[in-house]
Amino acid sequence: MGNEFYTLHDFMLFTKGAAYYLMGAIVLGVLGFWLYITGRDEDTFIK
C-alpha cells in the first residue's frame, strides 16, 4: 500500500515477500483455530 514499483521484479519481490510472512502467520493461526474448535471434543460425542 502506498509503494511505488518501477519494475515487475520490484512488485513481485514486495508482494511475494508479504505473502510469505502472511503464510507463516496463517499456519500458526489455523493451528490455533483448529485447537479452539476441537478444544472441547473430549467432553462431547464428536471424536
Place this chain on the structure above:
Amino acid sequence: MSTEPIDVKKNLYTPFNLVVGFILLLGGIVTILRFTKGLGAVTNLSDNNPWGIWISFDLLCGVALAAGGYTTSAACYVFGLKRFHSAVRPAILTAFLGYALVVFALHYDVGRPWRLAYPIVVQSGPTSVLFEVGLCVFLYLITLFIEWVPSAFEWLGFRKPRDIIVRMTLALTIFGVILSTMHQSSLGALYLIAPSKLHPLWYSSFIPVFFFVSSIAAGLSMVIFEGSLSHRYLHDKMDATYLAEHDGVTYGFAKGAAMVLTLYFLIKVVGLTLDNNWHYLLTGYGAWFLVELLGFVALPAFLYAIAVREQNLTLIRWTALLTVLGIVVNRFNISQVAFNWQLPSADRYFPSVMEIIISVFVVTLGLLAFRFISSRMPIFYEHPDFKEHEPIDLHEHELKSHPQTWGH
C-alpha cells in the same frame, strides 16, 4: 416414519399450495413468452451484459449450492466417515435436482436452446473453459442420476438393477468428486478472460481456487440447512437411524465448514496481497468487498466455531443460512455487481421482473420435486426390504452417544 400413501385430497387449498400454484402460473406464462417472443421480450440482457440473473443465480449459485452431493459422498465413501451415511441420500437428491434445474434453466438463457447439446455431440470446443464446464456438468448430471436412482429402484421394487448400481457407489463417488473439482473451479476460471471487466478486488488469478474452496463450504452448509428444513417439515419420513445420526452430521459438517471458510478467507487475503490491491479497500467497492469477506465469510467461520464448541445446534443452522447467503452474494458480486464496473450506470444490467419470476419458478420446481421424491422414496429412511444396517434403538443410542444434545 410413514409408509402410508399420501392422501392428496386433503388440504389442497393450503397457503403453501396457493403460493406455489401462483408461482407456477406466472412461470408458465413467462415461459410461453420466452419461447415465443424471444429473449428480448422477457429479459434486460444486452451485448454489454449477455449473462444476467439466470447465469448468476440459476447457474453459478445453483452449481455451488449443489456441492453438498460430492462433499457428503466423498466424506462418507472416500474418507470413510460412515457416521455421515444417512446424510448421503438427501444430499445426492439435492445435488441431482440442483444440477437438473441448472440445465433446465439454461434452456431459457441460451438463444438457441435446441443446440445445448452441440458441444457434446456435434462440435466440441476443447480449447474453451466453457466447454469443460459443459462437459463436466453433462457427465456429473448423469453421475448424480445414477447415484440417485437406487432410491427409485427400491421404491419400485427393482432389486437386481438396484444392487448393480449400489456396487458401483465408490467408483461413482470418485468420478463425481473429480468432475466437481474440475467444473466448480472452471466456473471461476470463466472470469479469467475478463480482467478488464471484473473489479480488481474480485478478479484474481486464483479465482478458480476461490470458486472450488467456497463450493465446499457452500455444500456443507447447504446439507446442514436442507437437513434442518427437512427435519422440520419431513420429520415423519425419517427413520431412527437418520434421526440418531442427524445431530452428529450437523456438528461434523459445521466443524468442516468452519475450517473450510477459514481457509477460504485466508486464501482471499493471500490473493489480495499477491495482487497488492489493498488500496481499493478504501473505495465504495472496497467497502462492499469487506462486507462480503468479513460478514459472509469470516463471521460464519467464527460462528460455526463457537457453535461447535458450545454444542449450539440453533446457531449452526442460522450460520448455515448465513453461509448460503454469502455464497449467493459472492457469485452475484463476481457476475453482476463487480462485472462491467467501469460502465456508466445507464449501461449496467438489472434483471427484469420476468427474469426474476423464472428464477423463482425454477427454485419452486426444485422444492416441489424434492418434496415429491422424499415423500415417496427412501431418502430419509432405509427401505424395509433393502436394509443394510441393524435398526437403531433411538432412545438407547441417544443416551449413549448424544447425552447433551438430544431434545433440540
